[in-house]
Amino acid sequence: MTKNTLVLFLLFLFPYLFQSANSKNTSPYFFTQIGVEDGLTQGTVTNIYQDTDGYLWLGTQGGLHRYDGYEFKVFKNNPTDSCSLTDNNVLDIGEDKNKNIWVITDNGVHKITHQTGKIKRYYVKETRFMHCCMLSQSGDFFLAGEKFIYQYDEQGDSLVFKDWLSSTPIASNIKGLQEDEEGNLYIASSSTGLAVLNKQREVIRFYQHEPENPSSLIKGAIRRLFTDSRKRLWILSETAGICYLDKENERFVHLNTDNSALSSNVVRAIAETDSNTLLLGTFSGLNRVDMQTLKVTPYKFNPDEPGTLSYYSIHSLLKDNTGALWVGTWKGLNYYSPVRTQFYRITPREFTGLLGMGKEDSDGNIWFATEGAGLFCYNPNTQSQQFYPKKSPYKNNYNSNIFKSLLIKGDSIICATNLGSVYLFSRKRKDYRLLYDYQYGDIYTLLNDSKGRLWIPTNSKTGLVLIDKGEQINQFKVDGKSRKFFFVTAIKEIEPDVFIMGTLSQGLHKYDMKKETLKTISSAELNLPENVKPGTVSTILTDSLQNIWVSFFGYGIFRFDRDLNLIKHYTVEDGVTDGYIYSMVSDRNQSLWALSENDLYCYNAEKDCFAPIRNESHRALEFTLHAGTTDTKGTLYFPGNKGILCFNPSRMEKNTYIPPVYLTSLSINNNPVELWDTQSLRLKADETNIAIGYTAPDFISPKQNQYAYQMEGVEKEWNYVRGRRVAYYSNLSPGTYNFKVKVSNSENLWNPQEASLSITVTPPLYKTWWAYILYIITIGTIIWKFIYHQKVRHELESSIRFKQLEQEKMKELHEERMRLFTNFSHELRTPLTLIINPLEDMLRHSSFSTEVKNTLQLMRKNTQRLLLLVNNLMDVQKYDSQKMVLQKEKFDLSVFVQELYELFVPVAKNRNITFTRKNELPVDYCVYYDRQEIEKVLFNLLSNAFKFTPEKGTIEIILSVLSSENDIVRVKLCQNRHLSEDYYLHIKVSDNGEGIKSEDIEKIFQPFYRSSQDLHHQIAGSGIGLSLARFIVEQHSGIIWAENIVPTGTCMHVLLPLPEKPVSNPVKQTESSPLMNVQEFIPSEKKETPVISQTLLLVEDNKDVLDYLEKQFENEYKVLKAENGKEALTQIAIKIPELIVSDVMMPEMDGLELCRRIKQNPQTAHIPVILLTAKTMPSQITEGYNA
Template sequence: MRYRYLTLFLLLYAPWSIGQSLNLRFGHITSEDGLPQNTIHGIAKDKYGFMWFGTWSGLCRYDGYRFKIYRYDPENPKSVNNNRIHNILKDNNQDIWVMTFDEQILCKYNYETDDFERVPLERVPDDIQKSIFRKNHHQHTTFKFKDYEWRLERRSNTLVETYLPSREIKRYSANPGIRGSLNDSYVSDVYLDDQDILWVGTYSNGINKANLNANPFHYHHFDPTSNRSIIDDNVRTLCEDNEGNLWVGTRDKGITIIGKNGTYRHLRHDPADPHSLRSDQIRRIYCDSRGWLWIGTKSGLDCYLPKTGEIRHYDQLTPGHTAVFGIIEDRQQCLWFATWSGIYQYSPATDSVIHFNPSETLFTEHTWTIMEDSHGKLWVGTEGGGISVLNKDTPGEVTLVEHYIHKRDSANSISDNRIYVLYEDSEGYIWIGTGNGLDCYDPRQNTFRRFSISPNGLPNGMIAGILEDNNGFLWVSHKAGISRIDKKSLSIRNYSQQDGLQSNEFLEGAALKSRFTNNLYFGGAKGYNVFNPDSITCDQRPPQIVFTELQILNKQIGVNREINGRVLLEKPLYLTEELALTHRDKSIAIEFAALHYTNPVGNRYAYMLEGFDEDWIYTDASHRVATYSNLAAGNYVFKVKASNSDGIWNPVPKTLKISVAPAFWLSKWAYVVYVLFIVSLLYAYYYYVVRYAKLKNRLAYEAILHEKERELHESKVQFFTNISHEIKTPLTLILTPIEQLTTFCKDNLAIQKQLQTMKENGDRLLKLINQLLDMRRFETGNEHLLAEKRDMVSFVEDTVEAFRPMAEQKHIQLETVTPLAVLVNDFDADKLEKVINNLLSNAFKFTPEGGEIRVSLTLDRSSSPEVAVITVSDNGIGIREDEMERIFQPFQRGSVNKSDGTGIGLAYSKSLVELHGGTISVSSNRGKGKPNRTTFFVRIPVTEDNTTEQFRLNDSGETPQLRGKPDLPLAHQGQHTRVVDPSKPYTLLVVEDNDAMRRYLSDTLSHEYNVLEAANGAEGLDLALAHAPDLIVSDYMMPEMDGFELCRRVKEHMLISHVPFILLTARTPIQYEIEGLETGADDYIVKPFNLTLLLLKIKNMLLNKTRLQEKFKTKITLEPSGFNLESPDEKLLKKVLSFIDERLSDSDLNVDDICEHIGLSRAQLYRKMKALTGLSIVDIVKEIRLKRAKQLLTDRKFNVNEISFLVGFNDPDYFRKCFKSHFGYSPSEYSKHMLAKHERHT
């Protein structure tokens, strides 16, 4: 809401004189403030405090902030009958009657229903008819207030004011040049309410209102049309001289002197007159005890002598920092000046100005204000440096006593370091105006109190002036008006431009209290105000509070309007005493207003929701809405209290009871149901607790039994697994000799048949062991799929074809059917082959002679992804329906299975199929009255990238081949030996904890090699270090040190790191093979192994070792010092050869020198060099010396004798002998040969 309060006229005489006219200041309310139209034809105030205005665009109800507009609605017979309102009247019951341009019908407002009743004119009460008669006959409307009377002359539509004691008459009219005048001379209606507010309606400019009790803030400003005004609106300083004249200093227009007899004269800077003011930019004026006027300007310090009119200039101020902002006179009649270059002192005795160094006493040279307290101390306020308190007892000197600054972490400090005003009141308190609020210093307690900016406190923190009146009230000007502080109660009353101030902006230092009267002066951006605090009255009438609007879920709630199927308000909110909400009303907002129209913007509010808020919440007129969300079910009381602009609070708050009904599941009846339900549960619990306890005990007992069964099963499986590992080694000792015997007894058919029987049963035993181990791997999660892309058609056909001899032998028809030529898919051939073999083995087992077995491969394209379906069906004895699921469980067989079996085949097959992501199922029509037919279905998903050319004919490309089957173990024979045979070139070390297996390997290998034996890894490592064997064969699982650890240590030891290493183990998972090879093993062979394969691997590794020796030997022979080696063995060899090359000419070089350099013993060095090169260390030295000699002979720089000494031979004859023995010719012959060759080429 916008109000523009302005004064009606300027005072004609002295600024503190007051005429007999009330000088009404009118505020204006127009369509810009919410009026629907600016033509006013009726004003009234109802019994609840609302103001009503009639316009030509509807009827308006006003609460001081907003308008509610009532208009004609042809669909609503309870609306006003016309939008053009002619008059608003009140009857003796304070009911509102609205007269529209249809004067035969009046509309009576119904407070309870917030609508209108249309009443014919003949039924209207007599008092209303009389009012209509008076207005229609242009009778005057008259109001009285104190000694004044106002009359609206109907014929001229003029507002007339009469001062009754003198019968002085004043007519009010519009004057755009005068602030606070009427905005329209054509007055339509006048109304004086019970708050002494005069409401004036106009014909084209809305509403004017004036407070008849307005406080007399007399306003003086610049009037360019008058010679009786101040020279400029921007008032920077005010001063009263000893004669009672008022000196007004302006920003840049000089000084206006207003005489006590009402005369005006001006002091200005005249460039042509050196005795005029040095500048028109006035900062401070001060009158000293002699009556001299000290004038601080932007350009320096002047002094005006009233008796002579002389203006003196003082030039002692620091150049460039000559602006004077503060002037005081101390008890010794010395003057002090606060400037932008520190502080200065003027001594009347010497008529001179002294500058004090700011670095010694101040924390910045920029000072705003200076004050002497009652103890004679100087207080200096600075820009950013806080306050300095100085001692000036010593003439010509000042010392720092205290320094006060703002501390963020301390409330007992000033609120800001920018200090604009310092003032000591009558009780000795120091008031400090800062850039961030007002502070009060108590010198007795040495404490600071801050007055914060808040709705109930100061409206602004930029303090401009501080004065104390004769009653002890403190008046503070700032950038938002003037505030009066009651030092006892610390209450604050704020005044603004709406109260008649020149503007809301006042300037630093422009504050003055008259020495002759109690008048206070404050200067600002648009002039200055003068007032007598004794004439400032306080409106003691507390405002009336109403609730004006209700919103639920951000929707405005009207009277008798439904929301969520119910009516919340049966009458207006301000008449409602209780509000019933439900849990669905999650958000509620209540707007309120204080119907006090003197200064609605200055009203203050406090509200709380009892039962929700812990304390009052204070707010101002701009925030008159209380919002609450998600209120819990229960009863609340919403309270609002308010104060008028003078701070008078109503003692009894306005209340509204609010009840929030719970959701039906939280209602009383719901809790009754809950209680009954809980009681039933408790009864049921009590009834069944014994039974439950028994059941719990039984389940616990069964759980214990189940756990014991699981542990027993686990121990059995673990036992079978361990036994299976142990069986594989003796089984190897059985199958391998059988294989060898089969080879040796080729001509004896009877023995061949018996050996074949033994071999078949051994293979069957091995198969069962492997299945048991595979099942164990599935249970422990160690089985992995090794899939590769293959053709499933040829794979299935080849797998089935392997059973053809068995089919022919049992006279069973074996048939393979597939409509596909090629079906490429990713699968593990080994595992899928085991599945098909298992299913076919079962089919042959249960199909009688003459029966039929059919295998098919099809593609199910209806599935996503597509699925390859392998079916194996037979017409054997079949499977009962209740056994179909059980047969896929481990160690379970059908009841018709009379043959021996472990019962793990189908369970193992199921695990292999599921590992592919597929399924296996069975169907059988046994016992259904049809010929027996049992069919197993294996469904394997087809990978997506293999489905594009699945159905092409087999006209091109290669069919993927099956993975080859492992060879069967071969028998071996021989005798164990530990005797080292020098005729055998190689020595092998066999490390095996199983005595039988170790003896068998030793006997077999001793036919061709010397064999060393060790029973565990630790013993094997000792033998390897002692004898440096040519190859090591080791088992994996051994006591003390296993095969992996033995291999790692062998490969890490320099002396034996070159020895090839073969690991033998019964562990088949691929991760064990990978681990063994990563440890450094050269090969990994799984038990039971093929003996021939083992012998061939040993032979090849020894040949590779020989080739490596030849490689090293060749390098030594051809280039003793110029080759690059990488492996640890090669690095060792390089180190030996480099040392020999360095001491080649040293004839005393021996094996001990080399051993000492390398760090090995003679035996270790011998074995290592022999193993790497096939040469002894002595042979290596001789080889290098002779080769170097041959190179020197080729260069022809030295003779034979010299060369013999260069390569380490002391005896030239012995050198010649060795050279000829090695190369086949003497050194001289070789030299001559090379010479002749050179001459031929040149």
């Protein structure tokens, strides 16, 4: 090597040597960093405090944080909430004897109540500035600010001023409170000195800085006070370092940058890590103080070194109850636990690319293959590093120095490249010699078997190569045939000439060279889907129990027996949360370790599962396949892209700390509720869906803690839920329950102390105790009444059964009568027609005398009425049985009404009645109704109007259209009916008769109802006209109703729907059936014809019948007439007749009552009485005889 080349080489190497020397982490602490990305709202951690329950309280410039190892709960200022912090800059944190947390900020004092978690603010009149607080040995809680001391009064819940410093020079800014073992209170001012008060709180000593006395109090502003385990009082200064009070000699011993290696005189924090070590947090880093020798050792800060502090400027320190160290810096929180696995990282001083497979030589050196720098040699004893590139790395020879695998063989190293070349490196000569060149492909592993043969699994067309005494063999006998093995990534000899081979994607093979047998494991045998290839085999290991362990990259870890039969596939349920296993290593204790991208797993043989071990250094590396190794001292090495992760399992401390468990949150019907220190809970009857949150404050391995919970009253066994920190329950029945939860640490040690919550679900109103009493009383009453009424029930059962049978018989009889009535009506129509037609023929002949013609006309009229009655009855029956089908047609309504009007005009003239018509419809307006049925409706309405209208009365028929919304709404309100159309035809027939009685106005539409107010008794109705009219109108989706006109008269209304707005619409007139002959149904008044004969009294309410009977008997008797029983009695009293012929059914007094009156009077009891009736039932005949 020339001189110039040597100089250039040294110049190139110097920066890396310098970096290596300065980058070495001299700190024994490997910190985990916790920052804003982990939940802190602000990075400057000014205070760290651990409460009695184990929670960590952090004061920052952005608020207060409570940390349980899982998450942060943040307390901040809310300007609209008086129960929040007054501001976010936390100055000090303390705890009183009742576990209440006290927080001092720039603008106030706050107490967080342990039972409720509520924040209360406290104010004092002397000052609003507080700086520190302290809990005394006696349980008193003190706060200090400015020059004032305050004591918390628990009974009055207030701060009480203590005038203890009036006799001292302390003027302002009390920054430190500390109590010694004797109960003396030390009060430090930031500028004036240190006061000592005895138990009686009398000032017994005051220390000040004396410039001429080096053993006097420290010069700089005092920041805080601290007492160590040796009873020394340490005073921290903001500008002059630190000192402690030597009480025996009444002097102060100082440590600063002038007399020690202290990194800065700005000392902000102090913590005692063990009985001989203090840690000081300064502006420039962490310093260790030997309490025996007072030697100060500063720890250098290197931000690029894993496990270092997040920042050099330290604000707070704390040693927690597990012995872990917490460091608050300007850029976040840092955590170190001696219980956590001691990971460290080897960082090459030169660029090496990706570090690969490693092996230990006979001298204890660990050799690693690199991708870009050749071979890398690391000595664990001296921590020295050396690179051995195959070619100079300074002439673009990066590709020539990429090594994938290596094998230690004596003083030589066999190494293979990514291009298929195999070299022999001499450890003595430090040079490379090419052994074999297979031209193409990575060689992932090398094997020297029990017979000294070299196995080279190439990824070229050559395949797996066996070097035996210089001969290269790539054809292997299987069942007498030759074959090759391609893409082998791992190979392990489990016994002489028996090999397990893992491939890139072709599965796992077991090859026996002697027996020439080959066994291949398929996807199905690995419990994988058939269409899924197993993936790359990263590692093959054997253990002392002859198990074969195989890791597939992407599918986890598999365990086989010696015959390659699958024993178990380890997945998430077995602790392997990440199936991408890079490599596996067995340590000196035969413990199996597996490395994935996110986790490191250790196999637990007792539980047959893997336990994940997480560490912060893990995050910084991307690891290499097939690369894990171990040395003779038990250290494990896992190479990656930025170095090598190392740890020694034998040096791992067992985690003996078992955290307590607390209930933290509650959700009732998905509504969150703060739980805090609640011991019991009372829920309403509808609050049956709850979620209970719990946690165990632990900072060693919180994610490896396991939880179990049980709801006594619901479950008999514990629910083991691993790391889940919430329990869900739904549909809890009313009752009392006890929820319990317990926790175990990462070593599966369970805490016997459980957290519990008593839960009472109150029953609903109908399940309360007094409700049950009411139920008992009610049930008792019911039973008593049941027994009491049992006898009555039995007595009534026969009667009820008889009535039921009678009702059934009556129903059957009614149905039979209706059928008979219908048949009878049909049978009547034929003979009636045969009667009417001959009568019509006879009347057309003029040869009859007037008397005969009158008789024939009477016969015709009553026969037609009878036929009409039969037709009406049949129509009613049809409507009632819903068998009527409307035959709608289009016709001119105005013409139709005009024709009907003209029919009634002669009747009106005969009666001297004013009969008018008013038509508001458009000209030629046509409607679409059943013409014949509408004719029946109008005929009945007009007939009734003429029937009940006296002489010289008035009758009016009006046709109009309801087209305004108000008119229709008025009808709706009057009739309480639903009207869906926009337009309706309104037909109104009104008269000025006597009107309808209010109690009868709803009855007139009932079938067979007859009014007693007929003014012309010759027309006694059948009682079906209006009921038939209602059936017809309703069949047309209309309404019919009646109303009285004040003072007299009646108005009948008919409302029929119109499909559209009425307009003139002339159409061809359809033929219509002839209208009825009104004269035949509304006869005119007739004069009575006198009879001279024996006296005969005719009693009949029907005018025609009465006249007909008179005609029949007038030649033989002197006929007297009466229209009802009451009139008959009057006439009998005047002139006693020889014979009485009476109808039975009459208004005011019927025939039966008339008969009784006659028989009861001795003067008339002899008169024979003939009753005329259509009632032919036996019971009715008997009733007539009895009368």
